[in-house]
Amino acid sequence: MPICSGTSKSFLPTNTNYDLSEGTYLLTMSMTDTGTQAPAYVKHAKWLGLSNMWVGFGAFALAIPMGLYQVAERSNLFPAAESRELYYTSVTTHGVLMAYVLTTFFIMGFGYFSALHSLKQDVWSPLFSWTGFVIALVGTVMAAVPLLLGEASVMYTFYPPEMAVTPFYIGAALLFVGSWFWCVDMVIGMMQWRRANPGMAVPLVMFGTTMNALLWLWTSMGATLEVLIQILPLKFGWVDTIDPGLARTFFSWTLHAIVYFWLLPAYIAMYSIMPRESGGKLFSDELARVAFVMLFIFSVPIGFHHLYMDPQQAAGWKLLHMFGTFMVAVPTFITGFTILATLEVSGRLRGGKGLFGWIAKLRWNNPMTLATILSMMMLTAGGFGGVINASYSMNALIHNTQWITGHFHLIFGGTSVIMYFAVAYWAWPRITGRKLASRRMALWQLWLWFWGMIVTTMPWHVLGLLGQPRRVDTLPYSDELNAIWNPYEVVMFAGAVMLTLSAIMFIVVLVRSHFSERLQQPPEVVFGTAIHQPLRVPKLLNSLALWNWAMLVYMLASYGYPLLQFVFLGTPQTIPFGFGE
Template identity: 40%
Template sequence: TLTSLKKLTQAYAVTAFLALMIGVLLGPLQALNYGGINVYDSPLLKALLGSYYQGLTLHGVLNALVFTQFFISGWMLYLPVRDLNVRPNMRFAWFTYLTMTAGLLTAAVPLLTNDATVLYTFYPPLEGSPVFYIGAAVMVAASLLVAGQVVWLWLAWKRAHPGRVTPVVTYMSVATWLMWVVAALGLVVEVVVLLIPWSLGLTRGVDPLLARTLFWWTGHPIVYFWLLPAYISWYAFLPRQAGGRMASEGLTRLAFAMFLVFSVPVGLHHQYADPNVQNTWKVIHMFLTFLVAVPSLLTAFSAAASLEDAARAHGGRGLIGWVRRLPWGNASMTAQVLAMVSFIFGGAGGIVNASIAFSPVVHNTAWIPGHFHITVGTATTLTFMGVMFWLVPHLTGKRLASPRVALASVWWWFTGMMLLALGMHWQGLAGVPRRALVSASAQQGVYDAMHLGLPKAITAASGIVLFVAAILFYAVLWRTLLSRRVDDPERTPIPTSEAISAAGETLADASPLVRRTEPLLALTFAALVLVILVYGPVIAPMLANYQFIPGQRLW
């Protein structure tokens, strides 16, 4: 079973990183566009891509949706199974992987033929081929099957171990999967009930406002579905990699319990500009958004505490001088710490976005892609890149090829993303829109008149820096994967950390915090109730006023 499980995890991870590789190659085209250089008009790209929007759709779907979902599904099945030492039904697990891959291949056809150029948000009335929506639905359904399998295994473990505290890695994984189940409901209803019948021509039209609302029901918590698997690494594995211990198991559990309850009822912060939604509800979603930032602030505290603990244990001194004593030669640790550093800015920007008073300044401008490249592009992606440096040797028994190149690749990635964020936030504040071919000659004059030479140059340069980072990273990854097996894979163990403040084995001995956060199913129920309370009054009038708007095509 273990060999099969490792192969499955490898299959998920390799599929994810293949998707990212294609998506990342399209990235510099976007960055150059915001640098005022339109490479989409070059003969080669004209032959390959239907338009800027097709390139942008592929970039967003592959990086944000496909890469994340495949990596996370493998990662968050593998970790709890190893943590609990249970035997999953491997046939079912492989079936799920194959279903997800079938969904991906199905959705890929219209994406590649320019029949689903609807961007990764697929807002109606922009209309794509039904094949795209069906493929996407199958992919999401497969992720829910993984969720079901993990929750099932955890419940079986609980039955077999009454009175025991769920081990912390499993706790974090199950909480994330349960959050995703509540979160995915919006997207499932949008795609299955609204978009698929509409794109098949079975309904007269679709209501864009209702569809967007259901989309953001899932669309905001999906960012925590991308972030929390990285947090699992920051909490459970990074401390050991840095030579130290997790700060507090209780605090870790509290953070994940809060994410489970508060991640979903916040989606209206993406819709402040939408008409026909009462301001009261927008403001309520805003306050709940501020609340869901709290577990990230707890994480910032815990992560910094465990890094400081590690560095001081190795002779680190001074208020911030201890930082030098972290093992900066370790590419896996470095990737994750750099991901955290960038996330300080990404998180702060998120709080600006969420503030209803600031939102009109930044909404739909280049600021927003600036924000999400130092969240999903680093906190998530750079962390997963760092994880791969130990996960691949652990799964395969192969040694990491060229650790120095691996180290260089993560510094290049971090630098590229920080430059991109700087250039894009700057341009956004000046009013440059997002999702637009700003380098097209018709609009060029407007942006030239804005004297944005420096931020444009920074953005264009970031695309090149990220391109180099990707070449370095993939050279290491493919060389490692294609090398020969030299070790027993278990010689590279999962770097599970001990905790300074552990939870204890039994619920009877555990602290009140650990005991109260243990019932994850009850917390899921609370999350559902909260979602119904804050979405019910928003969605009910939309249903009563359902509008049939015909589809439009962008390409």
């Protein structure tokens, strides 16, 4: 067995000869899918994976032109493009499609694919899984129609008392409900596997995916409560007024942790797919689990940094949430360390020498490895901005400015979505049994996405510091401000064009990969192993129950009173405005 048991005196265990050819990895390596009749889980992994991911990427393709349009419209560079109705429709639809539809469906598809393959175990009920998919899809269509008609231009954060038409909210709720079917599937899958393999460590990819499912169940509850308790009663005419302060507090519960729901699959791919794709081994399996647990615990009860500038919550609670917000830095830095160390291991195994020599030896021509490197760079830049956003007093300098748009495009559009691309490039040949249409184009696409993100978001950060607000369709404030803003507007437009080209290339590669040459022997679905691959891990890193309780306690502490206060605050209620009112 080429699994290292070496004492880790040195950075790299040198007493073991690694055999990096196929078929020498412990645990996940025993199985080959080809040859005999493929088991049922392979079929379900294929179709659940493919259907979900294509809905996600379809939404992405639809949302991209709206991003380009917004940049063109708000820049005042193209008078012919001016239309505030279209602009706010685009802002909302781009946000909903990217943040809810692309993410949720991609995460479900990737989750099914990696869960079923890593556990080698079928979903407990295919009917249940497909029901979830259909509900989410129906919800998406139901919300998309009013969005595209401009009858739901309330931003993806749908802040009342601005109102959209009723189907928008019902559709969004159904998308959430459908995604909960997936969450249940992941939790049940992990429980079944643990029962069948008592004492064994759940595969890392499954542990991370299930943590994310649990995270999403907790996260989605805030917006769900807002819709159920406040918005739908209003839309159905049961009540006439609403408390926007309560609505914002509910939404803050969802608004931050949802970002980690989007980001976790990127980390999961880095931890479980990249090590093998880069030709090495994961530096640490156990610390990856610690990071997943910490990301779960510290991402939900900290939403108040989105409310720092709000009047309806007191300073003490904001301070409390600030402490938790900075704790998220710990699992993020751990992830950064483990991933970079893993890359270094790969580079050195491939003959890299010296302090930096391993960098040149990395598999830059492997999409998963390249995407990980680019993603990590964008995480570094975006994370730095995040520290400013999270700051109790500095937040006032950038709240609701274009800086914020720059920040979340780096973290979501950059760090997360570039890994979604890489996962697709990795998964497609394994799903379709066909060659990836063009690896060369895939690599160019990733580079172009990276540079596009940098060229778009750096001007946004600067514009934010120079006082430009986000989400405005024109900039009529003052000639002096426009004079200093305009050069950055031109740069951001160039970046948006790069991103659009990159997105088109991505869709082209994926579509062509359905018609490319059939592979004699499709690559196996195997996940990377760690240098010290554990067969067993401490119980706390192998189960969910305790962390679920911990989350309940932390949530009660951080959201209990801030929500309860609305019962006795006696806020005069507000009349809704907008569509259908």
